[in-house]
Amino acid sequence: MRSFTYARADTAEQAVRDNDADGCVFIAGGTNLLDLMKLQVETPEKLVDISRLPLAEIEEREDGGLTIGALVPNSDLAADRRVIEKYEVLSRALLAGASGQLRNKASTGGNLLQRTRCYYFYDLASPCNKREPGTGCSAMGGFNRVLAVLGTSEHCIATHPSDMAVAMRALDATVVTLKKDGDKRRISIHDFYRLPGDTPHIETVLEPGELITHVELPAPVEGARHVYRKVRDRASYAFALVSVAGVVTVEDGRIAHAALAFGGLGPMPWRDDAVEAALVGQAPSDAAFGAAADALFRDAQGYGHNDFKIPLARRTLIATLRELTAE
């Protein structure tokens, strides 16, 4: 690990003030950042410790939604009664991720910003456009079993590894931030992540030094059923090969509302209006579910080792929709 200077912030305002130069990064739970610093994938010059910021509360808003502080640990968020009762898909996604120890440390903000698990990103000896822009992508012709089939570019085919973020996308979350100039921003999760294009090292729309302070969930969809289904190489403590977060209502025998987001398939938690358009107004049936899967994969591209993800995700989506719409 390269050395760095360290500052501990007590307020959000102080945190953005302390983040005063290039090479300065926030550290929350540290479970992703320190991992990458040990390997020198990340070599920050200064760490601003935000772990003590008073942003660890979950609060109900008047509009029926929830405001989640950026420092709320994943384990507390998963176990919160309001989350379990109104946003079960979020609890389920969190509980499907990492381990008990890691969830105790991992923060809501840090989870959104965790980096890819592409093997080559971790391997300093391999070219990687995300780690070192312009060096090339080793995964494209290499071992890419765990990587993306949607939203890729010729420069990067990495996936975003978070489970939580997939549920957040199905729930139409909003990311609230504090910028260096003191301005606050509210960014829809749908606009928060960026496709790799020719700049795969830039993953979100956050500006340098911008701090996530909260994540807001809108009021829950009345009467919706929630499912998070994660498919992985072992039954626990593994990243998703494919995951589906679904929030669906059925009224008078027809799908009235459908929000479906996908993990393990793209460079960001994936959501596609065409999938939902194929479902809303339809009576639940395997034909309708198959049409939704067709819509999801209309532009999919496998890279060899990861070709299996397309049929796997199709079956996972159909199974999830059956569960969401079962009588």
Place this chain on the structure above:
Amino acid sequence: MHFTINGQHHEVEADIRTSLLDLAREHLGLTGSKKGCDHGQCGACTMLVNGRRINSCLTLAVMHQDDEIVTIEGLGQPDKLHPLQAAFVSHDGYQCGYCTPGQICSAVGMLDEAKKGWPSHVSADLTDAPLDDHEISERMSGNICRCAAYPNIVDAIAEVAGLSDEQRQPEREVAA
């Protein structure tokens, strides 16, 4: 830097990069906590910080100056074992023993989480998730045992949790 570990106060001069694990092992002679992978994947370094289990390898010591830190040495000593330490001995919950301190610290944290009513990935009902063998295995999945002493580890934890045989193996609905 200053630390409170196992109820004792320490003043330490250490490199800013020192992990909480290295602080305990290299600076304070508390070598019970083990370094397995050093990347949060194996759980051998598990400690309790303010009562919560964490991977001490994936956190910086400097960030824990005002916390209550407990390592395996603070849970119990050979002449006065913690109930989980005693249960690991009587159930043979290890072979080589390298993962054991982490397993035991993790189990202490896990039982406390269960007491608070926290659910897990395998809980059918997230608001009512009593412990059983399946729950114990899932909740302990962050601790890898290379010798695969898992059945005995589950036995030891189930005993300390006070579970009867029926409670340990309830009938479960099998997902379609």
